[in-house]
Amino acid sequence: MLRAFRTKSIFVGIYGGILLTVVAVSFLTYITMHWMNNQRAQEYTERMSTAVFHITAIAVARQKAEQRALWLQDASLLIDAPLQLISALPISPTGHEEERLAQGYTVVRTMGDASDIYIRVPLPGKLSYLTTRIAGIGEQQARAAANFYLEDLANYPGQEEIRLKTLSPFVGFPMAMIPLSKVRLDRDQRIRLEQDEIVVSFGELSSSATRSAMTVYAPSQNRSGQVLMLGPFELFDPLPFQHLVIACVIALFFITLGAYWVIHNFEIKVVSLGATVQRLREGDLTARADVSGSDEIGRLAETLNQMTAHIKRLLDSQRELTQAVSHELRTPLARLRFGMEMMAGSPDEEDRFQQLELLDEDINQLNQLIDEILTYATLQQSRPQLSFEPLDMTALMGRIQRETDALRKPAKLTVIVDDDLVIQSVERYAHRVIQNLVGNALRYANHDVRATLRRDGDYVVLWVEDDGPGIPEAHRERIFEPFTRLDDSRTRSTGGYGLGLSIVSRIVHWFEGTIYVDQSHQLGGARFIMRWPVSPTGKQSALT
Known part of the structure; x- marks a missing residue:
């Protein structure tokens, strides 16, 4: 129960972490949208304020010096915002703002719910700035702007269209003189327009049914029956936050579903691993984690399966070793028992001494067998820490030649080795491998026995050949298994316990090499071929 709770708590933490991440992302999205709204509002205010206050600045510049103050008062009432002329800006404009002022555009500094607006006014003999503080550009400011545009056009009789084109870069929306007959207004609005009133009409942009727009109509003072049309221009519409909230909720829902699907697959893999470990704990070494994939869980499952297979091989090997040891021990023990019985029942002292010598041979045989078994068991259990050092193989092969000659065996050993052959190896294990192969041959x-050692690129190759009976092809792989002796070709009379080649195979594996046996073409007997790197990496897996 506690284990299940811990498992669930892990995934609750994962789900909670994902949820917090999504919420954080949603919050950042909200903040971003809020910032984008502010930027859009800033750009809209700059565009519309330029359309209103550029023409206002032109009107101020046209006024005589003694009339400017009074005109500004009237204009302030008309615009519904205080207008002032100042000789220096109260702010430090940025490079971009200075460029806007030089080109005749406004600079807007938004603080809270209102904006400070500045525009340069080219007054005769001096440079001044027109400033105001306004909450926004609406219907009243549009009416005031229409008045200022009519006053400006009155200075260009017959050239109204040309003047409108000159002013259009500072406006950002359509401006045109049109006949009164083409104005699309309702009856009430048309009557007011005919009575020389400025009419503001609200509607929707033709390109969008959801975006509100405003159009201003002002009767011309120069041309009878002509109307100045300003717009339509889009009203500022903030991004709808309620839609954003709905979108975030929907996105959160689908992200949660996706996260659940991903983590649920992860959970299934972990549960499968847990079930496999449970079976292993109960002693079922055939259990394997059925988890695929290249992610961390898949690699963990693969490692677990390899480890389980390795443990099973070790236990099987231990079982086989126990059976083989018990079998191998029976013969010398039986001879010891028989010899002791013979010695006990023999009245002849010389015969008893002969029985003692035979018993001593059996004891030596038992000691040798135990040494071989211990060596094999030690090498089979784990991989030692190998410290590869430069090893003179020419000298090592010469040493093996001398040791073999000292035994005065009936067969003759011939060693062939490259001069000055130095590799990275461990002398103790390299000597054991070659000595075992030569002794076996x-x-x-x-x-005749021939041992040949050559370098082949980044590898060294050892051939050990003899002129004996050879090894049948069907048994060439079995001879590297422990306690394997082929009675039909290599009888028990030759000695040995069938562990030497198993030890050789293990050491060759540590050296990251390969070994196999075939038939010698020159001598006719068995030929063992071992191949391993000149410089092993030392990373050979211990699980294989």
């Missing part, structure tokens, strides 16, 4: 050879 001498045991079964009739007259």
